[in-house]
Amino acid sequence: MRITLLTICLSFSFCSNLSGQQTLKPADFTKPIELSRNVLDSSLKLTITPRLAGAVHSIQWKEHEFIDSHDHGRQMQSASNFDLATDFHGETFNPTEAGSRNDGAGPTSTSKLLHISHTKEQLQTTTQMAFWLAPDQKSSGNPAKNRTLLSNHLLTKRITLGFQQWPNVIRYEATFTTPIGEFHRYAQFEAVTGYMPERFNTFWGVHLSRQELVPLTDGPGEQRHPVIIATKDRTLAMGVYAPQQPSKGYENAGYGRFRFPAAKVTKWNSVFRIQEKTGVPAGDYYYDNYVVIGDLTTVTNTILKLDNFFHGKDQNN
Numbered sequence: 001m002r003i004t005l006l007t008i009c010l011s012f013s014f015c016s017n018l019s020g021q022q023t024l025k026p027a028d029f030t031k032p033i034e035l036s037r038n039v040l041d042s043s044l045k046l047t048i049t050p051r052l053a054g055a056v057h058s059i060q061w062k063e064h065e066f067i068d069s070h071d072h073g074r075q076m077q078s079a080s081n082f083d084l085a086t087d088f089h090g091e092t093f094n095p096t097e098a099g100s101r102n103d104g105a106g107p108t109s110t111s112k113l114l115h116i117s118h119t120k121e122q123l124q125t126t127t128q129m130a131f132w133l134a135p136d137q138k139s140s141g142n143p144a145k146n147r148t149l150l151s152n153h154l155l156t157k158r159i160t161l162g163f164q165q166w167p168n169v170i171r172y173e174a175t176f177t178t179p180i181g182e183f184h185r186y187a188q189f190e191a192v193t194g195y196m197p198e199r200f201n202t203f204w205g206v207h208l209s210r211q212e213l214v215p216l217t218d219g220p221g222e223q224r225h226p227v228i229i230a231t232k233d234r235t236l237a238m239g240v241y242a243p244q245q246p247s248k249g250y251e252n253a254g255y256g257r258f259r260f261p262a263a264k265v266t267k268w269n270s271v272f273r274i275q276e277k278t279g280v281p282a283g284d285y286y287y288d289n290y291v292v293i294g295d296l297t298t299v300t301n302t303i304l305k306l307d308n309f310f311h312g313k314d315q316n317n
Contacts, residue, residue: 023117053111054125055098072099074195083186091139095129095153121161152179170291191287193269204228218259227255227268234296243310
């Protein structure tokens, strides 16, 4: 699905909630911005910071932190990967919203925030994404293909706390704008990922056709079921659902889960792919994702209800 970058409102719900909207010049974005609303008798708070070029630094609910934001590659954010018409290797041509590997745990980002506006419960940003690797760096032994620190790839994201009758849903709409002048046969869009503190250490999938929760290993990698990562006691959980999943030709992938013991984090993501021998066209690529918070039972039931909302009860998954 394509949209134009100049489209201000992707949905009537976004347009109808612009009361109290504030638009900042990027240079004036010097302090954290917090969205909040009441969710299941507790405050849900989502925070972005200048350090991360507008990527999500923190999500708190019931006074518990759901996001690890140590460097510039964690957070809840978006990224993309491309092949540059050569053999594909992850991270070697990797525009990343929050910044670059060299940014580390530092106070600034190589990514460039171009636009930001927000209300109490909604946020919109446009970011010119940094390449994850500097031109002279390698990932898993593979050299960077980019020749600059800052890419010409843009990310426009819109975040809304609450969706329809589900206050515990964070709607995350991501539009990747790919530039002219590049040739790729393969594009991989990590529409949204969340890095979580290590206490979130049990992995689950929502089997949509069976309408039930199934246990998952920690992978690493993708499979076809919407992913939930929860604490061992099941009282805190976060999951992701995307009605556009799966990508054509990748029907057994799309939802990833990972554990990084050395970094003391776990991770989920929603990934879309396009493969085109004649080249992936430059343009706008829009992906609609729903991040769900609650205890494990609540998150599971909400994902099932979201799937029924978008697709009805007949599934072939």
